[in-house]
Amino acid sequence: xxxxxxxxxxxxxxxxxxxxxxxxxxxxxxxxxxxxxxxxxxxxxxxxxxxxxxxxxxxxxxxxxxxxxxxxxxxxxxxxxxxxxxxxxxxxxxxxxxxxxxxxxxxxxxxxx
Amino acid sequence: xxxxxxxxxxxxxxxxxxxxxxxxxxxxxxxxxxxxxxxxxxxxxxxxxxxxxxxxxxxxxxxxxxxxxxxxxxxxxxxxxxxxxxxxxxxxxxxxxxxxxxxxxxxxxxxxxxx
Numbered sequence: 001x002x003x004x005x006x007x008x009x010x011x012x013x014x015x016x017x018x019x020x021x022x023x024x025x026x027x028x029x030x031x032x033x034x035x036x037x038x039x040x041x042x043x044x045x046x047x048x049x050x051x052x053x054x055x056x057x058x059x060x061x062x063x064x065x066x067x068x069x070x071x072x073x074x075x076x077x078x079x080x081x082x083x084x085x086x087x088x089x090x091x092x093x094x095x096x097x098x099x100x101x102x103x104x105x106x107x108x109x110x111x112x113x
Numbered sequence: 114x115x116x117x118x119x120x121x122x123x124x125x126x127x128x129x130x131x132x133x134x135x136x137x138x139x140x141x142x143x144x145x146x147x148x149x150x151x152x153x154x155x156x157x158x159x160x161x162x163x164x165x166x167x168x169x170x171x172x173x174x175x176x177x178x179x180x181x182x183x184x185x186x187x188x189x190x191x192x193x194x195x196x197x198x199x200x201x202x203x204x205x206x207x208x209x210x211x212x213x214x215x216x217x218x219x220x221x222x223x224x225x226x227x228x
Contacts, residue, residue, distance in 0.1 A: 031214065040122075042204060042218035043158075058215065088156060094214060101148065102216060104158035 003027065004105035006091050011110045013078065013085060021076045021108045023091035029103075030096040032074035036060060037088040037107075046089075049074055050096055078110065086112050115140045117207050119219035126195050127227050134190045134222045136205030142166075147181065147188045148206040148216065158204070164188065195226045 004025045013019045023032065031050045035043040045058030049068040063082025068074055074093075078085045088109050092102040116139040126132045138147065149161040162172060164181050172179045176193045192199055202223045206216040 033215075040221075042117075042220045043216070044218075045215055048215065090156075090158060092158075096214075100214070101160050101163050102214065103160060104150075107156040109156075 004091060004093055004103060006089075006105040006108050008108060009106070011108055012113050013110060014113050016080045018077055018079050019110070021078070021089055021091075021110070023074045023076065023105060024072055025093045025105075026072060027093060027103070028071075028095075029093035030071070031094050032068070033092040033094075033102060034058075034064075034066065034074070034076045035090045035092065037090060043090060046076065085110055115142075115145075115207050115209070115217045117205050117217055117219035119203075119205055119222050121222045122220065123223045123225070125225045125227065128197060129194050131191060131193050132195050132224065132226075134192075134203050134205075134224065136188045136190065136219060138186050138188065138205070138207045140207060140209075142209050144209075146208045146214075148208070149179065149188075149190050150204045150206065152202040152204065152221070154201070161190075192224075195224075197226050197228055200224060200226045 007022045033048040034046040037043050044060050046064050047066040049055035052071050055066050055068050065077045088107050090107045091105040094100045094102045118137045145166045147164045150158040152158050169181050178191045180189045202221045204221045205219045208214050208216050
């Protein structure tokens, strides 16, 4: 089945630790996005990538890093510089025609121990 | 800068009532796109509808309908004869008409439909 998968579903981070959230899609979409959602709030853009080996910062990129080595994959690393990482992280993808819709994965909930 | 406002943070209705979720947006672009997404308790965002700025026709899909009015910068969503399964958080979003297609989300409206 075509879709977007995110793993793990839940992730625990210790102080000072880097953690990586996985996002994979088999929809042959060109663009991929990472959003952060805090409780009771809307989504905010962290990073996005329109093509392989290229990505741009979103509104809240500080403390995060990404890579786009393959079209299907767009992992997000939450670094120790991100002081308040507890949130729900959603990955999305879309074809790069202007009018195309972003489709979302099931999300990863990150908690700090 | 773009902005989306969903003034209703929470709405509670009884099953079979009609309910309208409000969305007001701000943008300086002449070409833009508006979206509604549903977020059930599982967390995944489910796409409901996309509208471009040149198409002000209202749309109906089953019990769902959308009213887009450029004159008031609003894109409201109505659920007719609500059901318990409609309980979720609903997000309105706005994107520019360019290749980046970054979405600006409203804060969301939590809809609770009671039996």
